[in-house]
Amino acid sequence: MSSQARVSRQIIIQPTGEKPRKDRPMVHYKDRAELKDSVARAARTVWPGNARISVEIxxxxxxxTGRIFVNNRDAASFAPIVPRTAPETEAFDFGGQAS
Known part of the structure; x- marks a missing residue:
C-alpha cells in the first residue's frame, strides 16, 4: 500500500505547434501509474476518436509534466497549473506536501 497522498491538479494541455487549450482538466494521482492514467483520460476529451493515447512523464x-502521444505521434505537452498567488516554494512542490 502506498503512503503517498492523493494529489489533484489542474493541467494545461498544449497541442504541438498550437496555443494551450482553454479547458483545464483535473488529474488525480498518488503515483506515476495513476498520473499516466489520469492524463490519458483527460486527453480523451481532446482526441476522443483515437484508439491509442499514451503518456510519457x-x-x-x-x-x-510530460508528453501525450496519440497513435504514436507526439501530439501535446502537459504541465500543472500553479496559481500566481502560491508561494514560490509551492511552485516546485508537486508532491502534494504542504509547504
Whole structure:
C-alpha cells in the first residue's frame, strides 16, 4: 500500500505547434501509474476518436509534466497549473506536501 497522498491538479494541455487549450482538466494521482492514467483520460476529451493515447512523464512523476502521444505521434505537452498567488516554494512542490 502506498503512503503517498492523493494529489489533484489542474493541467494545461498544449497541442504541438498550437496555443494551450482553454479547458483545464483535473488529474488525480498518488503515483506515476495513476498520473499516466489520469492524463490519458483527460486527453480523451481532446482526441476522443483515437484508439491509442499514451503518456510519457518527463522528470519526476510528482512534477506532473510530460508528453501525450496519440497513435504514436507526439501530439501535446502537459504541465500543472500553479496559481500566481502560491508561494514560490509551492511552485516546485508537486508532491502534494504542504509547504
Amino acid at each position: 518527463t522528470g519526476h512523476w510528482s512534477a506532473c
